[in-house]
Amino acid sequence: MSTPGPRRTTIKDVAELAGVGVATVSRVLSGGSASAETRERVLDAATKLDYRPSALGRNLRQQRSGGxxxxxxxxxxxxxxxxxxxxxxxxxxxxxxxxxxxxxxxxxxxxxxxxxxxxxxxxxxxxxxxxxxxxxxxxxxxxxxxxxxxxxxxxxxxxxxxxxxxxxxxxDDRSGLRTAIEYLTGLGHRKIGFLARQGMSHRVAAFREAMGDLLDEDLVVFARASRDSAYAAAAGLFQRRADLTAVIAGGNMLGEAAVLAARELYVRIPRDLSLIMFDDVPWAELCSPPLTVIAQPAxxxxxxxxxxxxxxxxxxxxxxxxxxxxxxxxxxxxx
Amino acid sequence: MSTPGPRRTTIKDVAELAGVGVATVSRVLSGGSASAETRERVLDAATKLDYRPSALGRNLRQQRSGGxxxxxxxxxxxxxxxxxxxxxxxxxxxxxxxxxxxxxxxxxxxxxxxxxxxxxxxxxxxxxxxxxxxxxxxxxxxxxxxxxxxxxxxxxxxxxxxxxxxxxxxxDDRSGLRTAIEYLTGLGHRKIGFLARQGMSHRVAAFREAMGDLLDEDLVVFARASRDSAYAAAAGLFQRRADLTAVIAGGNMLGEAAVLAARELYVRIPRDLSLIMFDDVPWAELCSPPLTVIAQPAxxxxxxxxxxxxxxxxxxxxxxxxxxxxxxxxxxxxx
DNA sequence: AGTGCTCATGGAAACGATTCCATCATCATT
DNA sequence: AATGATGATGGAATCGTTTCCATGAGCACT
Structure with missing residues (x-):
């Protein structure tokens, strides 16, 4: 079934060809001390045999797999x-x-x-x-x-x-959110929503903090990890709260969902709704309109x-x- | 330095607790034959000790790492x-x-x-x-x-x-390209370009074949794997050949580059240039204009x-x- | 009763590296 | 010249599993 092919060359082969013990080979190859002459003989033999140490053996011995x-x-x-x-x-x-x-x-x-x-x-x-x-x-x-x-x-x-x-x-979500919210409030927005995904509690917390008195807990909504769920969350928020004038999407999938939902519901961006998205993805610039984003060095x-x-x-x-x-x-x- | 913690439980421990040999434990756990009573004793011991076989040992023995x-x-x-x-x-x-x-x-x-x-x-x-x-x-x-x-x-x-x-x-790139080209020729296009990336020779070959007599070798350009290179390739093509009326992008990064380059060069899509992109990404719909694509079940x-x-x-x-x-x-x- | 067969079973040998430890040579110091 | 220190070296143990093989029990059939 499997190839009966030539056995993989092991440290033993190298030792034999170099006329030294396996321990010495191991030492030389992993930077231990050895006499110049021995080192050369070992290295020579190793290259001649095209020896690659087996990660398997090493891993077992060291009780840890690499990577x-x-x-x-x-x-x-x-x-x-x-x-x-x-x-x-x-x-x-x-x-x-x-x-x-x-x-x-x-x-x-x-x-x-x-x-x-x-x-x-x-x-x-x-x-x-x-x-x-x-x-x-x-x-x-x-x-x-x-x-x-x-x-x-x-x-x-x-x-x-x-x-x-x-x-x-x-x-630094906190400071990203702070500037984003400053920007939005500077534009006159007061009702600012937040689209979050499960597991983004840190970002939500930062949002709550940055919003201060403006915070309306009803305006932060959570979606699960799927696109559909993100869309549902965005559409739900937009329909439920017609007084919403700005929204921050906690991630690019949320932003995508927001754009889609807005389009579907005839909510015009930015005329009816201002949108800021976390994460600058290439398509943010291609989108219509191009999206204002909080860029992160992913x-x-x-x-x-x-x-x-x-x-x-x-x-x-x-x-x-x-x-x-x-x-x-x-x-x-x-x- | 490292935790001197309790040794990981090995197959030997299980064998000992079950009062059988290690070979038997191994057999039971990997579905070999064993008497009902032995099997139970082994399974019992294994759960009691919360034994997880070490992938390391197995890998070495089997001369192949899993995964x-x-x-x-x-x-x-x-x-x-x-x-x-x-x-x-x-x-x-x-x-x-x-x-x-x-x-x-x-x-x-x-x-x-x-x-x-x-x-x-x-x-x-x-x-x-x-x-x-x-x-x-x-x-x-x-x-x-x-x-x-x-x-x-x-x-x-x-x-x-x-x-x-x-x-x-x-x-099935071949058929995808064929329908795309049929669509474009049906719209009256004759000068159709192809934006490819290194390594897309199969797709380029399919394009050449599907184009037949219409093929103009000067209209197929190659980019390297980076965004910049894709942009350069697209912009170069658009500037060099003003007679181009349609282009097919061989992948979503090429498509992105095409949209960007077109916008930069005041080439209007689809008025001045028709664009079809390989791969239906979420933003294709968000783009302005929404992009016609050849969807692939990635x-x-x-x-x-x-x-x-x-x-x-x-x-x-x-x-x-x-x-x-x-x-x-x-x-x-x-x- | 003796022969042959099928099972379950456990001891021991791999697998290929690292590393502990004992050995031996060399050299400097007393 | 004897002693000690240093350093290079190789044998052997070790890691945890799977698998080969020998053993012995149980059973059916001649």
Whole structure:
């Protein structure tokens, strides 16, 4: 059935050809000390045999499989796609493979995925967490090396501080939202809505805070992770509250849904409704009208997170990356 | 430094608690034959100890690491993101981890990545191939279990047929292009351009074939994998050939670039130029004007490819998934 | 009763690397 | 010249699983 082909060349073969012991070969190849002459003989033999150390053997011995895992809610979302890209590009320079899983913003799937990783003895993981702190706390206790990206999660109990030590790479949503809201209120808007997705509680909290007295709790709505749900949430909000004059979409899928729903309901942007969207995606400029957005350095978030988990040096608690309001044509003064 | 914590429970512990040999435990757990009583005792012990077999040990023994690798040109491209999603969702049901790499449509990076996978003893890979047949042929000879997705590559020599056996999941570009071109010629267009990206030679070939006598080789242009390059290619074509009245973009990034370039150059779509884009992305509808597209079932491509590589049953050579022309507002009769 | 067959079973040998530890040579110091 | 320190070296153990093989029990048939 399978190819009976020539056995893979092992460290033993190299040792034999070089006339040394396997231990010496291992040492030379992983930068240990050896005499110049031996080193040369080993290296020679290795190249002659085109020897590639088997990750399998190494992994078993070291009780950990190499590589990094990456958990995102939805790889189809441009933001997370860029985040992945950032991780991938950093990991590449370390020659570490990246295993990706999508959680769909669902705690159960997330727990499943993490369980699978544990089974693989993966011990490094970058996650956009969806689940409860409980699960992550136990994962950390199990020795998993976690870095949070885009959002984080806190220790459930007031005693357990495990999660509070987990490094995280976030975007500065708070300040992004603040400038966005300043911009909108400057245009005269008072009734400002927020379209959120499950798992965006940090962003919602920032919105609430930035809105201050203006906050109308009825104007923040939640959608689940799907496009349909986003559309339903947007359409529902627009129909329910005719007095709404501006809305902030918590992500590009929400923004897309908002544009679509507005079009469907004959709500004109920006004449009837001003729209600001989180995340600057290429189509925001192509859209009609071009969308004013809060740009986030998605790729950098991924890259930095990967650095944190891979370099593993002395690491800062949390790094926060700047956001930027890019004004295009989807906002107008309140009429 | 590392936790001195309680040793991971191994198969040996289970055997001990159940009062049987390790071999028996292994058999029971992997569905071998055993007496009812033994089976129960083993299962009991396993649950009591919360035993999870270590993938590391298994992998070493079986000389192959589990999981699937997936190579795409650019995960930031909506089409490939959806393809990934399809693969991920299929792999999930098999509980197989997926390792993703991006090639950037570059043969060298691709070869690097494949080398890395070999080192990891990954033996199953789904790839959108960029490189030459040589590399893939040698990978197949090395025992790699390859399935091509979205496009394929043929054996370099006329003797070596290794690659021709590799299964592939493709979209029916040929028929998609044919209907698109029929549509355009029906609107009176004769000078039809094609915006391609490196690695899209199959699509270009299909375009050439479908164009027949109408083909003007000067109207097909190539871009590299970046957004800038796509923009440059589109702008170059539009400026160089004022007689162009219609253009087909070979992918959504090319389409985006075409819209942008047209806008920049005051070329009005569809009045001055009709545009059809490969791949129906959400923003195509949001764009102004909404874009006529050749829709491709990206997610299905991924899913089917994953099925092929994971089920590994008797497998068909190649499966071709239908495309669909979705007419929106980016094409108009030639004036 | 003896022979042959089918099972369940457990010991032990892989798999390929790293790493502990003992050995030995070399060299400097007393 | 004897001792100690240093450094290079290789044998062997180890990681956790699967799988080969031998053993022995149970049973049916001659």
């Amino acid at each position: 990094v895992a990456l958990l995102v809610p939805d790889i189809t979302d441009g933001f997370y796609a860029r985040l992945c890209d950032g991780v991938l590009s950093c990991a590449r320079s370390y020659r570490e493979p990246v295993t990706i899983g999508v959680t769909g913003d669902d705690a159960e799937q997330e727990a499943d995925l993490v369980g699978g990783l544990l089974e693989q003895s993966m011990d490094r993981i970058i996650a956009v967490p969806s689940g409860d702190g409980e699960m992550w706390a136990s994962a950390v206790r199990a020795g998993l090396n976690v870095v949070f990206a885009d959002r984080r999660v806190w220790s459930p109990g007031q005693h357990a501080r495990a999660l509070d030590e987990v490094p995280a790479v976030l975007t 790729s950098d978030v991924g890259y930095r997170a990967a650095e944190l988990v891979l370099r593993h040096g002395r690491r800062p608690r949390t790094v926060s990356l700047p956001t930027e309001l890019i004004v295009r044509s989807s906002c107008a003064p309140r009429r | 699937v690798a997936l190579l795409v040109p650019d995960i930031t491209d909506g089409f490939y993101a959806r393809l990934c999603d399809g693969v991920l969702s299929c792999a999930r049901s098999y509980r197989e981890p997926v390792t993703i790499g991006v090639t950037g449509d570059d043969a060298e990076q691709e070869a690097d990545l494949v080398g890395g996978l070999l080192e990891q003893s990954m033996d199953r890979i789904i790839a959108v191939p960029s490189g030459d047949g040589e590399m893939w042929a040698s990978a197949v000879r090395a025992g790699l279990n390859v399935v091509f997705a979205d496009r394929r590559v043929w054996s370099p020599g006329q003797h070596a047929r290794a690659l021709d056996e590799v299964p592939a999941v493709l979209t 997610s299905d491509v991924g899913y089917r490819a994953a099925e092929l590589v994971l089920r590994h049953g008797r497998r068909p050579r190649t499966v071709s998934l239908p495309t669909e022309l979705i007419v929106r507002s980016s094409c108009a009769p030639r004036r």
